[in-house]
C-alpha cells in the first residue's frame with residue numbers, strides 16, 4: 001500500500017487509492033489506538049458509476065437512509081439510471097446467492113471455488129446487460145480480474161463482505177492524503193519507539209531449514225540486487241507477501257521451500273496487473289462525485305477515478321495546480337505496455353469522455369504513472385486450494401499474513417491483511 005512513487009515534477013504518488021469500508025472495524029480500531037493528531041479518513045459520501053455514455057448510477061451513503069433488512073435496503077436505495085426493472089429483476093437469484101453466502105462457514109467458499117463467477121451468473125439467469133453493467137465491473141474493481149477468470153466463491157465472499165453483510169457495508173471512507181504519510185509513517189514510528197526495527201526495501205531471498213525440515217532457521221535478504229546479503233537466524237517467520245511473491249520465493253528455493261508439498265502449491269499463485277495514474281491540471285474541475293467506478297472503456301479492464309483535490313483536503317499541490325484526479329485501471333496488462341505519455345493522454349481522454357470539454361480545455365501540468373505488473377492477488381477459479389493458512393502445516397515457526405491467506409474471519413483486502421497479521 002505505502003510503496004510510493006514520484007511524478008516527473010517530483011510530486012508524490014501512490015499505488016492506487018485505498019478505501020476503508022464500513023466493515024473495516026479492526027483497522028478503525030487501530031486508527032483510534034494510534035491516537036493521530038487528526039482523523040486521516042474522509043467522511044462517507046455518495047459515489048458515482050460511469051460509462052462512456054455518461055453517468056450510469058449512484059451509490060448513496062446507506063447509513064444515512066432508513067434502516068431496512070440487508071439486501072432490500074441496497075436494492076431500493078442504489079440508483080441504476082439506465083437499467084429497466086425487468087433487467088434488474090434477473091439479478092434476484094444471484095443476489096439471493098450472495099445474501100446466503102457466508103465464507104466463515106467451513107466449505108462455503110470451496111463449494112463455489114471451481115466455478116467461474118461469469119458461469120455462475122449465467123447459470124442463475126442474470127441477463128447479459130445486467131452482468132456487463134453491474135457484476136463484471138464489480139469483480140474487475142473488487143477482485144482485479146474479469147468474472148470469467150475469477151472464482152465464484154471469491155466473488156461471493158467479496159460481495160457479501162463489501163455489499164451485503166449489512167445495509168451500510170458499502171459506505172466507504174478514503175484517506176485524506178497518502179496512506180503512507182497519514183497512517184503507515186506514524187504507525188511505524190510508534191512501533192520503532194517500542195523497539196521494533198524495520199528494514200525497508202530489503203527483499204528476503206533464501207531460506208534455510210533445520211535438519212528435521214520442520215523449521216526455518218536462516219533467512220538471507222538483500223537491499224538491491226548488488227548489495228551484500230543480510231543474514232538472520234529467526235525464531236519466528238511471518239510471510240506477509242502477496243501470492244506472486246510467495247510463488248517466486250518457492251521457485252527461488254527449490255532445495256528448501258520447494259521440497260515441501262505445502263509450499264509447492266504456492267507456485268500456482270499469481271498476480272494481476274494494475275496501472276495507477278495521477279493527473280495534475282492547471283485549473284479546478286467540477287466533479288459530481290469524489291469517488292467513482294467505471295465500465296465500458298476498455299474490454300476486460302476495470303477502472304475507478306477519484307477527485308484528490310476534494311479527498312486530500314488541505315494538501316499543497318503547488319501554485320500551478322488547480323485539480324488532481326487519480327484514475328486507476330485494473331487487470332490492465334494491455335495498458336501497461338503504453339509509455340507514460342500515452343498512458344497520461346489516455347487517462348485524460350477517458351476523463352474528458354465523462355466530464356466533457358472542461359477537461360480538454362485544461363492543461364496537464366504533471367502526471368504520475370505507477371505500473372504494478374502482476375502485483376495484486378488473483379483469485380482464479382480453484383485458487384482457494386493453493387492459498388496459505390495462517391499457520392504453516394509443515395514448518396512450526398512459520399505463519400502467513402495478507403489478503404491471500406485463508407481465514408475464517410470473512411474480511412477482504414486491507415482489513416483482511418491487518419486481521420491475518422494480528423492472527424499470525
Ligand SMILES: Cc1cc2nc3c(=O)[nH]c(=O)nc-3n(C[C@H](O)[C@H](O)[C@H](O)COP(=O)(O)OP(=O)(O)OC[C@H]3O[C@@H](n4cnc5c(N)ncnc54)[C@H](O)[C@@H]3O)c2cc1C
Pocket residue numbers: 001003015016017018019020202203204205240241242245274276328372376401402403404412413414415417
Ligand atoms: C490499485 C489498488 C487499489 C486498491 N484499492 C483498495 C481499496 O480501495 N481498499 C482496500 O482495502 N484494498 C485495496 N487494494 C488492495 C490492498 O492494497 C491489499 O489488499 C493489501 O495491500 C494487501 O496487503 P498485503 O499485506 O497482503 O500485501 P501487500 O500490500 O502487497 O504487501 C506485500 C509486501 O511484500 C513485499 N515483498 C514482496 N516480495 C518480498 C520479498 N521477497 N521480501 C520482502 N518483502 C517482499 C512487497 O514489496 C509488499 O510491500 C488495492 C490494491 C491496489 C493495487
